[in-house]
Amino acid sequence: MIRKTVANVEDALQGVEDGMTFMLGGFGLSGIPENAISELVCLNVKNLTCISNNAGVDDFGLGLLLQKKQIDKMVSSYVGENDEFERQMLSDELDVELIPQGTLAARCQAAQQGFPAMYTPAGYGTEVSQFKETREFDGKMYVLEKAFKADFAFVKAWKGDKAGNLIFKGTARNFNPLMCGAAKITVVEVEELVEPGELDPNQIHIPGIFVQRIFEGKNYEKRIEKRTVRKK
Amino acid sequence: MLDKEGIAKRIAKEVKDGYYVNLGIGIPTLVANFVRDDIEVEFQSENGILGMGPFPFEGEEDADLINAGKQTITALPGASFFDSAMSFGMIRGQHVDLTILGAMEVAENGDIANWKIPGKMVKGMGGAMDLVASAENIIVAMMHTNKAGDSKLLKKCSLPLTGVACVTKIVTNLAVIEVTKNGFKLLERAPGVSVEEIEKATEGKLLVEGDIPEMQL
Numbered sequence A: 001m002i003r004k005t006v007a008n009v010e011d012a013l014q015g016v017e018d019g020m021t022f023m024l025g026g027f028g029l030s031g032i033p034e035n036a037i038s039e040l041v042c043l044n045v046k047n048l049t050c051i052s053n054n055a056g057v058d059d060f061g062l063g064l065l066l067q068k069k070q071i072d073k074m075v076s077s078y079v080g081e082n083d084e085f086e087r088q089m090l091s092d093e094l095d096v097e098l099i100p101q102g103t104l105a106a107r108c109q110a111a112q113q114g115f116p117a118m119y120t121p122a123g124y125g126t127e128v129s130q131f132k133e134t135r136e137f138d139g140k141m142y143v144l145e146k147a148f149k150a151d152f153a154f155v156k157a158w159k160g161d162k163a164g165n166l167i168f169k170g171t172a173r174n175f176n177p178l179m180c181g182a183a184k185i186t187v188v189e190v191e192e193l194v195e196p197g198e199l200d201p202n203q204i205h206i207p208g209i210f211v212q213r214i215f216e217g218k219n220y221e222k223r224i225e226k227r228t229v230r231k232k
Numbered sequence B: 001m002l003d004k005e006g007i008a009k010r011i012a013k014e015v016k017d018g019y020y021v022n023l024g025i026g027i028p029t030l031v032a033n034f035v036r037d038d039i040e041v042e043f044q045s046e047n048g049i050l051g052m053g054p055f056p057f058e059g060e061e062d063a064d065l066i067n068a069g070k071q072t073i074t075a076l077p078g079a080s081f082f083d084s085a086m087s088f089g090m091i092r093g094q095h096v097d098l099t100i101l102g103a104m105e106v107a108e109n110g111d112i113a114n115w116k117i118p119g120k121m122v123k124g125m126g127g128a129m130d131l132v133a134s135a136e137n138i139i140v141a142m143m144h145t146n147k148a149g150d151s152k153l154l155k156k157c158s159l160p161l162t163g164v165a166c167v168t169k170i171v172t173n174l175a176v177i178e179v180t181k182n183g184f185k186l187l188e189r190a191p192g193v194s195v196e197e198i199e200k201a202t203e204g205k206l207l208v209e210g211d212i213p214e215m216q217l
Helices: A034-043 A063-067 A083-090 A101-113 B004-012 B027-034 B084-092 B128-134 B195-200
Strands: A021-024 A048-051 A071-076 A095-098 A117-120 A134-137 A140-146 A152-161 A185-194 A213-216 B020-023 B042-045 B049-053 B074-081 B098-101 B105-107 B138-141 B169-171 B175-180 B183-189
Touching: A021 A034, A034 A063, A034 A152, A034 A185, A063 A083, A101 A117, A101 A140, A101 B084, A101 B128, B004 B027, B004 B138, B004 B169, B020 B027, B027 B098, B027 B138, B042 B074, B042 B084, B084 B128, B098 B128, B183 B195
Parallel strands: A021 A048, A021 A152, A048 A071, A071 A095, A152 A185, A185 A213, B020 B042, B020 B098, B098 B138, B138 B169
Antiparallel strands: A117 A140, A134 A140, B042 B049, B049 B074, B169 B175, B175 B183
16 A cells, blocks of 8 residues: 555645645535635736646635736637636636537547547637647547646545545546546545545545545535525 | 527437437526436436436525536436546547537537627636537527527538538527538428528528428427
8 A cells, every 4th residue: 555645734735835726626616625725816826827637716726826916828619607707817817728628528538548649620620629639430430638737636435445546426527537547646625534544446536546635624514506406 | 480499308309219418508498397208318417427307496405416518417327427538538529419509609510609709808718518429419499580580500610710610400499400411401480480581580591492381399
């Protein structure tokens, strides 16, 4: 067993600096690394590039970093629901690269798995494929998209063990597993950290080899963005 | 003329037994309410669930269980969860049988524009570009004209494209239309709507062959 535990979020974010590129898991506010985001706000690192499917809402998630103008560039597929984001984008304070969601996932996975690039049909014939290499396979056109390069990946899992093995829950899984091992250092926060052997190896979603640092997070808010219910 | 629910109701008839279906945000989401309950269908949401169920009962919402519109949902028996790469793998790999999404414009060759209006705040394409680039069976649910009364079924899209030559069918408040090599082919009229009204509201080439039946809802 190779131990991946660090004592707390402060230790987990050692080495984070201005100008770095981060990957952050989550879809909307579901499965976002809440503890790592709070610590990034505390550290007040600036000029960041953030690769994340969404950009949070005004007062939660990545919106907290946007409020403090810590982010220079966002790489996302969808960035609605955030007024401060909109203001910074329209005033050119924030550079935004919008890419198809499946391409975002594939570029994370390529980085994780050692592919320099891959072809996808998504975006062919649109402005997304401008200035990119395209190629025909069996009569259909594809766009060459490159693997991401990032300094840190901040991941949220449901349960993990001290060897860094991870299990995700529900649709909070989303981009999280794909970012593990896709950056130089992968930092994972879990709701429940257990001893090695407690998780069934058959049920592990991500093996610890993809994880450098793991800790049990605190005070999860797990905010719901759109509460939709039906009556009993 | 149909309202949004009517459009969803008509599209629901396109959902066949054994289909895996991806529903976009807006009118497409309503389709799930009208699918026959004697057939087996699974709804996919691209954020990572197959077998999506209705909204949860009050008090049973789970922040770890949402759809692509970020709404709280439930998982039906037989559901599965997966990561975003696998989700788009099943889309790109054409394992999803039917994709239903909204649009701002559709061109007579099947081009679709639904993600960006230049000069306005752009929220992003989300999964739409992946869906339209890969799916074989794409139905667009939209109003026939925009708020200004201009046709949304065009010779050529004026807005930035989401995908090229990909839409197979369009269901609007006025008509059901198939996208063919030769243009928009009128299949059905909405209740009380004449062929002339549809022709007037369609800027692209509209093919009208023989008697056009009224939709059965």
